[in-house]
Amino acid sequence: MAQPASGKTVLYCDVCSLPPEYCEFSALRKKCEQWLMETHPREHERLYGDQAIAQKMAMTTLSEDKEAKEAAKMEKAEQKNEARIARNQEKKMSSKVLIKRIERNKRKSVTSVYGLQVFGIDLKSTAKMLANHFACGGSVAKNPQGQDEIVVQGDFSHEILELLVAKFPAVPRENIEFAADEKKKKKEQ
Amino acid sequence: MFKKFNLQESISGQNPVKASVVRGIRSKLLEQFPALEPHIDDILPKKANLVQIKCKDRIVLFAINNEILFFQHFDDPITPTLCLLHRYPDILPAVQVDRGAIKFVLSGANIMCPGLTSPGAKLPEQSIPQETIVAVMAEGKENALAIGITKLSTDEIKSVNKGIGVDLLQYLGDPLWKTNLD
Numbered sequence: 081m082a083q084p085a086s087g088k089t090v091l092y093c094d095v096c097s098l099p100p101e102y103c104e105f106s107a108l109r110k111k112c113e114q115w116l117m118e119t120h121p122r123e124h125e126r127l128y129g130d131q132a133i134a135q136k137m138a139m140t141t142l143s144e145d146k147e148a149k150e151a152a153k154m155e156k157a158e159q160k161n162e163a164r165i166a167r168n169q170e171k172k173m174s175s176k177v178l179i180k181r182i183e184r185n186k187r188k189s190v191t192s193v194y195g196l197q198v199f200g201i202d203l204k205s206t207a208k209m210l211a212n213h214f215a216c217g218g219s220v221a222k223n224p225q226g227q228d229e230i231v232v233q234g235d236f237s238h239e240i241l242e243l244l245v246a247k248f249p250a251v252p253r254e255n256i257e258f259a260a261d262e263k264k265k266k267k268e269q
Numbered sequence: 270m271f272k273k274f275n276l277q278e279s280i281s282g283q284n285p286v287k288a289s290v291v292r293g294i295r296s297k298l299l300e301q302f303p304a305l306e307p308h309i310d311d312i313l314p315k316k317a318n319l320v321q322i323k324c325k326d327r328i329v330l331f332a333i334n335n336e337i338l339f340f341q342h343f344d345d346p347i348t349p350t351l352c353l354l355h356r357y358p359d360i361l362p363a364v365q366v367d368r369g370a371i372k373f374v375l376s377g378a379n380i381m382c383p384g385l386t387s388p389g390a391k392l393p394e395q396s397i398p399q400e401t402i403v404a405v406m407a408e409g410k411e412n413a414l415a416i417g418i419t420k421l422s423t424d425e426i427k428s429v430n431k432g433i434g435v436d437l438l439q440y441l442g443d444p445l446w447k448t449n450l451d
Binding site: 087088089090096097098099101102105106146150 | 308311355356357358369371372375407409410411412414441442446447
């Protein structure tokens with residue numbers, strides 16, 4: 081079996097998935113540096129320590145002003161990235177997870193959970209987990225708007241709420257909402 | 270090549286590969302990359318359960334235990350992935366680019382000849398012919414930056430010094446790098 085440990089073992093930065101020496105090009109440099117300092121202090125010293133910077137200054141083949149320009153560009157890219165991450169966070173906080181109960185027949189209904197992918201939750205495995213938990217059918221389907229939602233056969237709105245809160249601490253309780261959809265869910269022909 | 274690559278969307282089939290086919294792949298790899306020989310048993314053991322993943326655009330990925338090891342486009346030679354190259358740095362001949370080019374290579378640009386002939390860049394003394402798979406290293410860095418295929422032999426790159434020198438097949442941080450098979 082080809083183990084990851086065979087051959088040379090390479091350290092990859094957790095933040096940007098590149099080897100730490102390339103972190104400076106990843107627009108996440110500050111976070112990368114922090115991560116490296118916390119987890120691998122020796123590497124950090126090797127790459128960011130004063131010795132390393134002096135070496136780099138001596139070795140670099142780019143002229144001084146070009147280096148400065150490059151550094152400025154990377155700074156801008158980093159700031160843009162951070163702004164983007166902040167915006168995404170805000171979106172996450174304000175987005176809602178909708179739990180709907182839809183009537184299928186006179187006495188049967190299905191529960192649909194919409195909006196979990198914003199929180200980075202894998203829909204397929206969650207659907208399977210819910211179905212297993214309630215001993216019924218569950219899957220990922222596309223709703224009329226074309227987005228994915230988890231559909232569980234049966235009426236479990238409250239139980240699903242409890243489960244989501246328990247299993248996914250990433251989803252705050254205030255973001256989950258109920259809706260009762262009285263429309264008949266059209267099956268895809 | 271993997272500039273826009275999404276495993277979820279483009280996967281069209283995943284099959285285990287027969288032992289006879291594995292042997293064929295092994296011999297082709299040894300022919301293509303003679304430096305691979307000492308490591309071939311680590312990478313492709315005899316009883317390998319190699320899985321072949323077919324994707325859109327006639328791209329095939331070869332994986333063992335959910336780790337992508339090689340890829341192939343059409344009938345091009347089977348190429349090791351960058352991850353594999355990091356683990357076994359000497360399986361591919363290397364060229365080096367200078368610091369200014371790193372940024373561009375990291376966004377997938379092909380490497381122009383001047384990037385390979387400027388100070389800070391290194392081309393091997395022995396000439397590498399056209400259409401060879403090479404590892405692209407970077408000035409001042411230990412690990413490979415990308416995998417490419419030479420469009421001109423290194424002698425021509427040194428003399429002509431114009432146009433595309435190396436076509437990039439895979440670079441650090443590209444969608445294939447970020448793909449996780451699970």
